[in-house]
Amino acid sequence: MIDLRSDTITRPVSGMLDAMMQAEIGDDVFGEDPTVNDLEEKIAKIFGKDSAVFCPSGTMTNQIALQVLTSPYEEVICYEGSHVYKYEGGGLAGNSGLSTKLLKGERGRLSLKEISTAINPDDPHFPKSSVISLENTVNKGGGSFYDLKDIHAIHDFARHHDLKMHLDGARIFNALVETGDDPRDYGKCFDTISVCLSKGLGAPVGSVLLCDKTLEKSVRRARKVFGGGMRQAGFLAAAGIYALDNHVDRLVEDHVRARHLGAKLIDRPWVKNVYPVDTNIVIFEVDEEFTAIEVLNILAEKGIQGVVFGPREIRWVTHLDYTDDMMNKTIDIINSLDL
């Protein structure tokens, strides 16, 4: 089976497994796991933040961040298709008593103009606008990424209006390898940054929440409350360290393969449209006479898995375990489909 459902399906390579098996461990809830401490220090430094907190998932890091940056009844400004809103089970409302102001964005990227009209007036009718949450790259936007100068502009505006900034950087390294931006510039613009180690970076489990020293204690408290305090988590942190050392630069290979797939898909008569392919996500729309589910089933019979992304949209994600051989096979299969 060729699995293009997600970059979360990657399995640890042998070097990563060795690193995990050799990890020095301790009880991280007591702050005594040296490997977790090393991972946290290493990634905090990359982004120029004081602190990092290792968590089981990106959903948890997002939920913790938006809780510690807000109080109940306040409002989060975010993209209508953002992970924090759409794919976290309603956690913002349930965990933290927050409402959301949903913006359309341009392939999920919010503009300063759109954000500036989304802030509520200081009037007791309205929830207090409290935090701007951006996603980079944007999953629903087909892996689109921000221009750093737009983020700077949003950051200046946020400071001026006393708004906090959170980045859902589940795939931030996919953006960084394309732009060549300095991650420390992101560290300066955002109060909190969530980074997934378990997607294209190829670790089996884990995300990290970056923040300043002043927030670290509340982040660790929230992680405990959410049930995310792990014990001998050094085995997992070792995978994260290995991923940061070995799997960042190679993300460009995934992007090349994704672009290649996009270019081949657009020529197929059963494909109506392919979103621009900026990173490792390929979203395509099937022709009007089909539904996404029908085409997915046909592709699955031929050995290619993807996910439904709309009534006629399919998403493919390239990743560490998707090789050139698999890509060539994928192309042969789509070229031979007679629909």
Ligand SMILES: *Cc1c(COP(=O)(O)O)cnc(C)c1O
């Ligand atoms: C995958 C993902 C997350 C986190 O997902 P988990 O499965 O909880 O680790 C967060 N944001 C985006 C945009 C994602 O794609």
